[in-house]
Amino acid sequence: MPWFKNLIKISKTITNQSSSYKSITPLASPLLAQFLQFTKQYSTNDHVVGLEATKSDQKPRIVVLGSGWAGCRLMKDIDTNIYDVVCVSPRNHMVFTPLLASTCVGTLEFRSVAEPIGRIQPAVSTQPASYFFLANCNAIDFDNHMIQCQTVTEGVETLEPWKFNVSYDKLVIASGAHALTFGIKGVNEHATFLREVHHAQEIRRKLLLNLMLSDVPGVSEEEKRRLLHCVVVGGGPTGVEFSGELSDFILKDVHQRYAHVKDYIHANEILSSFDDRLRVYATNQLTKSGVRLVRGLVQHVQPDKIILSDGTNVPYGLLVWSTGVGPSPFVNSLDIPKAKGRIGIDEWLRVPSVQDVYSIGDCSGFLESTGRQVLPALAQVAERQGKYLASLLNKVGKEGGGHANCAQNINLGDPFVYKHLGSMATIGRYKALVDLRESKEAKGVSLAGFTSFFVWRSAYLTRVVSWRNKIYVLINWLTTLVFGRDISRI
């Protein structure tokens, strides 16, 4: 034990260090101390601390729940000269969801599709009264303009999760939706969703493990076939894009060793929101790539097979579940008017029954009284709502309505109007679909093939949030083209 023999401490070093150490703890700056006032409140039999209400001589505080497309676009555009921003979310980054399927097979790196909040809105890491809190919001006290949160501490065995309160001047609920399982038994236990980076990591690890195990002597032919079956339930863009990526991976990168891998999509029809011509094209292309499309009603999911309602057993090695989203338990728990289960909003994206609360993205929908349809749960809806609401809140703040209960007499300007810009989906083999019609019934341009693959990639590349990730996505695509996909299982 050479490192541990000598017990003499280098005391000079410690003395030098401890003086500078004291000057920066416990709080980084007097400014921070001034703003961070811990309030001790008695609530639900626990001492609960947190951020108390802002004073009239302080900047008003916008609290954003969630860090998806809606919340992040909002935070990006918020004028931090007017507002302090506090983001509460269980993850410290935004996931660039349209490219997530590509990370499962190594076309893109995981980090290339994750954008830290601090890069989207630098104020949360540099401004003393702006924060990012790694936590979930459990409840909202609309009357007292306060939310109750609980920290996410998974992975830290020495800390119990704790509760804290955050008072808001404006609250933006952008906490998103949950994956639908239709109450089918075994889905949560055995299937993998494809909504977060850790889902993509799990899919990648399972896929590579199955490929390698299928090559080891001693596994039966039946087990081998099962290990190499990938089943995707749901024929929306995520399911189709994952199948396309998987086929590319099999055909181009592991073909020589694992040519017998097959994937299946269980869905009534694929890409139901797309133009009929495009759907036929996609079906043909996917079939050519070795994807088998099967229609069926899943009844039960077991660890190694799914059982359809007609009694068919479908063994699988990897099961990806991608059948759309519905309201989250948190949204269900809120006692405010809903629209199709979502938080009901008016044309200015406000929750009209309470003061200073807004909701955007997949968790919200227009109230029936607005006479508008609930918008689809799409990234482009969420992003446009975030952009609109940021400019609305900036306007309100400039006109002196930033603090709680101060915005009643401010003209909000034009209401939010959504114009669908079109849908895109890649289907593998350098091919994609682009549907530029405003709605399913409208006429317009729809493209398929290499041109639209090129349009698809360019469109995404220009919309990835930071320059760092733009560069990385481009480099990932280039290296995949030159060197193939990476198959290290780390």
Place this chain on the structure above:
Amino acid sequence: MPWFKNLIKISKTITNQSSSYKSITPLASPLLAQFLQFTKQYSTNDHVVGLEATKSDQKPRIVVLGSGWAGCRLMKDIDTNIYDVVCVSPRNHMVFTPLLASTCVGTLEFRSVAEPIGRIQPAVSTQPASYFFLANCNAIDFDNHMIQCQTVTEGVETLEPWKFNVSYDKLVIASGAHALTFGIKGVNEHATFLREVHHAQEIRRKLLLNLMLSDVPGVSEEEKRRLLHCVVVGGGPTGVEFSGELSDFILKDVHQRYAHVKDYIHANEILSSFDDRLRVYATNQLTKSGVRLVRGLVQHVQPDKIILSDGTNVPYGLLVWSTGVGPSPFVNSLDIPKAKGRIGIDEWLRVPSVQDVYSIGDCSGFLESTGRQVLPALAQVAERQGKYLASLLNKVGKEGGGHANCAQNINLGDPFVYKHLGSMATIGRYKALVDLRESKEAKGVSLAGFTSFFVWRSAYLTRVVSWRNKIYVLINWLTTLVFGRDISRI
């Protein structure tokens, strides 16, 4: 449930597919079927299958245990026109260990330091009788030229690990060493090593979680200080480089928010193999960067603090254990002569007591009878041994000694000679140490500062195995310089 309503199967699609499907299963090619002969043998009361001994008209088979520096360099240089290669390892990639510390804080991507075996030796994924098996070797039957393996199936709940045998013509044991814990209680449970990519991922996740939790209201000042203390036990290059990287991360990337993070190194002395002048320089530089060097004997590791032998308690949020390596349980289990606990080898890297067995890297050491010293457990020793042994085995194969028990009368040429090329360590803030002396006593060039930082980076960049990773490491370094380190916790 729009996707599940319709139960009609697209029968045309299925029929088209199933014909092509049959033609490529169960085995990818007749060639593969011809070589992959499953032998059913009765062993330890189980049916054990595997690869049986090669026939004289087949290529001889080299079996390599491990996928570290030694095994991978060997596989890279093996002439696959002469031999088939079978690699047995619990991970399907080689870790470029000298750069691993950089991945913990986001300077480099995890994937940039992992090289898949298939990229190092393409034969394992393209040749029908060459394989990579994701498994551990449990035992070696030296008399019958056969190893017994067990698959690694962590993460696959539907499969029990199973055993299989692989016969060898030549066996190369390059299974590496284990991290030393000196029997100190709690190290395995609470500390993190830094030897594999998943260790670096764990360190990164813990570090970012601790940083974020320390900012949430409700955590006591004492807990906050604990969360932000990173303790490194061991003052070797890994410990010093990790501390340097961590300081850079704190000073450059999260300084504004988390200025009060401190790290400590507990070690008797740092970089004991380096030139004294360099060690003083390193100590000063690290101290300037906020690293506190403490000498002490660790007695006990608890979930939130370490206890030193003088009774001092040192609370920590993250504990990295890097105190060198010693023999693995597998090496201990082998009934062959040892040298300081390692597998004893002669000057040609053979295990002299048995036929056709070689050992290289951290698991092997020169027998006392050779009159040579056991070489240090360094990447450069392992790599040079792998290179030497590949050329020796290629020579033996060319002269007709490739098959089992056929190499007795072949002249092996010059024995292996190790010449130390020097040591390098980076210490953060664009500074590094380069010690180009052949041994601790010898005279020679030693450098410190920016020049040697530049030498350090260039040296590593040219030695990363594939062009893909060379490009990625360069791009990672450039983007870190321009955009800073990534702090998304995925």
